[in-house]
Structure formats: C-alpha cells, structure tokens
Amino acid sequence: GESVGLHLPTLSVQEGDNSIINCAYSNSASDYFIWYKQESGKGPQFIIDIRSNMDKRQGQRVTVLLNKTVKHLSLQIAATQPGDSAVYFCAENGGSNYKLTFGKGTLLTVNP
Amino acid sequence: NAGVTQTPKFRILKIGQSMTLQCTQDMNHNYMYWYRQDPGMGLKLIYYSVGAGITDKGEVPNGYNVSRSTTEDFPLRLELAAPSQTSVYFCASSLGDTSGNTIYFGEGSWLTVV
Numbered sequence: 713g714e715s716v717g718l719h720l721p722t723l724s725v726q727e728g729d730n731s732i733i734n735c736a737y738s739n740s741a742s743d744y745f746i747w748y749k750q751e752s753g754k755g756p757q758f759i760i761d762i763r764s765n766m767d768k769r770q771g772q773r774v775t776v777l778l779n780k781t782v783k784h785l786s787l788q789i790a791a792t793q794p795g796d797s798a799v800y801f802c803a804e805n806g807g808s809n810y811k812l813t814f815g816k817g818t819l820l821t822v823n824p
Numbered sequence: 825n826a827g828v829t830q831t832p833k834f835r836i837l838k839i840g841q842s843m844t845l846q847c848t849q850d851m852n853h854n855y856m857y858w859y860r861q862d863p864g865m866g867l868k869l870i871y872y873s874v875g876a877g878i879t880d881k882g883e884v885p886n887g888y889n890v891s892r893s894t895t896e897d898f899p900l901r902l903e904l905a906a907p908s909q910t911s912v913y914f915c916a917s918s919l920g921d922t923s924g925n926t927i928y929f930g931e932g933s934w935l936t937v938v
Contacts, residue, residue, distance in 0.1 A: 746926065755828075755914050755929035756867070801866060810855065810874065811882065812927060814866030 724821045731789040733800050733818045738783060741807030747776060747787045748801045750817070756801060759787070789820075797822045826850050828930035830915045836936045837905040845900040845933050847915030855918045856898040857882075857927065858890065860911040867914060873898055905937045 725731050737745070743764040748756035762769045762776045762785075769776050775788040785802050799817040806813055828849045837843055849856065854875050859867040859882075869882030873892040887909055889901040898917075902909060915930040 748929075753932075755916075755931045758926050758928065761926060810872050810880070811869055812867075814868075816864065816866050 721816070722819045722821070724823060725792050727792060727794060727822055727824050729792055731787075731792045731796070731820060731822075733787045733789075733802075733820065735785040735787075735802035735815055736783060737785060737802070737804045739804060739806040739813070740783070742804035743807060744805040745776070745778060745785050746803045746812065747774075747785075748803060748814075749796075750799045750801065752798075759800075792820075792822050794822045794824060796820060828915055828917055828928055830913075830930040830933050832933060833931070834934045836938060837902070839905060839907065839937060841905050842901070842903050843905070843935075845902070845913055845915070845935075847898045847900065847930060848896050849898075849915075849917040849928075850896065851917060851919070851928070852895065853917035853919050853928075854895070855920065855925070855927075856892065857916040857918075858888070858898070858900045859914045859916060859929075860884065861914060861932075862911050870900065870913075902935075907937050909935065910937045911935060 746761040747759040749759050750756045760771045760774050760776050762778050767778050773790045777786045799819050801814050801817045803812040803814045831846045857872045858870040861867045868884050871890040873879045876895050879890050913933045916927045918925045918927045
C-alpha cells in the first residue's frame with residue numbers, strides 16, 4: 713500500500729543550530745501535506761502545512777519544502793531550541809478527502 | 825475554545841471487558857476522527873465521520889464501533905477488549921476535508937488491556 717516514511721528515525725542537534733527533518737512519500741495522488749510535532753505524553757500539534765501547488769512555505773522559525781519530482785518533504789527548523797525536542801511526523805492525504813497517512817516519526821533531541 | 829477533549833486519560837481494562845472513549849469538540853468541526861498510535865509508530869485511522877449521523881471505517885476498524893449523534897461528540901466503543909488494543913488513542917477533528925483543512929488532535933487516551 714501507499715506509505716509515508718522518514719529517512720532518519722532520530723536527530724540530535726545543538727541548541728541554536730538549524731534542524732532538517734526529511735520525509736519521503738509514495739502516493740503521487742497526495743496534494744496536501746502536514747508536519748506535526750508530538751511532545752511526550754501529548755497529542756500531535758500542527759506545525760505547518762503545504763499544498764502540492766507550492767514548493768516552499770515558511771512559518772515562524774519553520775520552513776517546509778516539497779519536491780514532487782522525487783516525492784520528498786522536509787521540515788527545517790531555524791535556531792533550534794530545547795523546546796523543539798519532540799517527535800515530528802509528516803502526513804499526506806493521498807488525494808483523499810478524509811484520511812491522513814502518517815509516517816513513523818523522527819525524534820529530535822536538542823542539546824543545550 | 826477547549827478544542828478536542830478526550831476522556832479518560834488513562835484506563836486499564838481486563839480482556840473481554842468493554843468501554844467507551846469519549847470525545848467532544850467545541851470548534852463546530854464537521855469531520856471527526858479516531859486514531860490509534862502504537863509505540864514508536866505513526867497514527868492509524870480507526871473510524872471517521874464527516875458529519876452527524878455519518879460514520880465510516882478507516883484502516884483498522886476491527887474491534888471498535890463509533891457513533892455520531894451530534895456534531896460535537898464522537899465516542900469510540902471497544903467491545904470485548906483484547907491485548908492487541910493496548911495503545912494510545914487520539915480523537916481529532918477538522919473543519920472540512922483533508923485537502924487543506926488542518927486536523928486538530930486531542931491529548932490522547934492511554935489504554936492497557938491485561
């Protein structure tokens with residue numbers, strides 16, 4: 713079946729560095745992608761989204777890049793802070809109007 | 825707004841018992857969802873609803889039932905609990921479909937079946 717996966721299960725960075733979390737997707741019908749942050753013991757929290765008619769979108773300290781040619785999505789976090797430590801999930805809609813398919817997640821650890 | 829609220833936060837069930845996870849949202853969202861998350865894994869869709877009175881199966885519906893009698897509430901029923909249902913359950917909602925509508929999640933319900 714279709715799947716969304718992550719290249720790296722864990723990422724450790726120094727406080728103040730930039731972080732890049734990658735995600736590969738396989739469903740070419742997907743036209744909407746979301747990044748979620750999940751802190752320990754909490755529900756996923758929306759970070760940023762992007763539609764397939766865009767290749768870049770910026771938020772506060774975060775940027776999402778979409779490369780439809782190679783079916784690749786990335787989340788860039790600028791000036792990473794200890795509060796950014798969490799599991800980050802990418803999700804795609806597979807062209808569906810109701811369902812999101814989630815990747816397994818990347819654990820980001822920020823060292824002070 | 826409280827957003828998406830789930831209860832209980834934690835529950836231990838014995839094999840064969842039944843229970844209902846409650847979920848309510850105060851954002852007047854049409855779409856509601858139930859996901860489960862197993863350790864170290866992503867979220868898998870159990871059931872979803874596009875509006876009051878309408879429910880549909882997701883990826884992993886077996887062993888569960890839902891109802892949507894109001895826009896606000898979307899309870900998940902576990903009948904004859906099995907150890908395989910030990911998981912974290914997340915209720916979620918969105919204004920519309922997933923082509924651009926953000927899904928908002930509750931804080932989760934930790935369920936252990938022993």
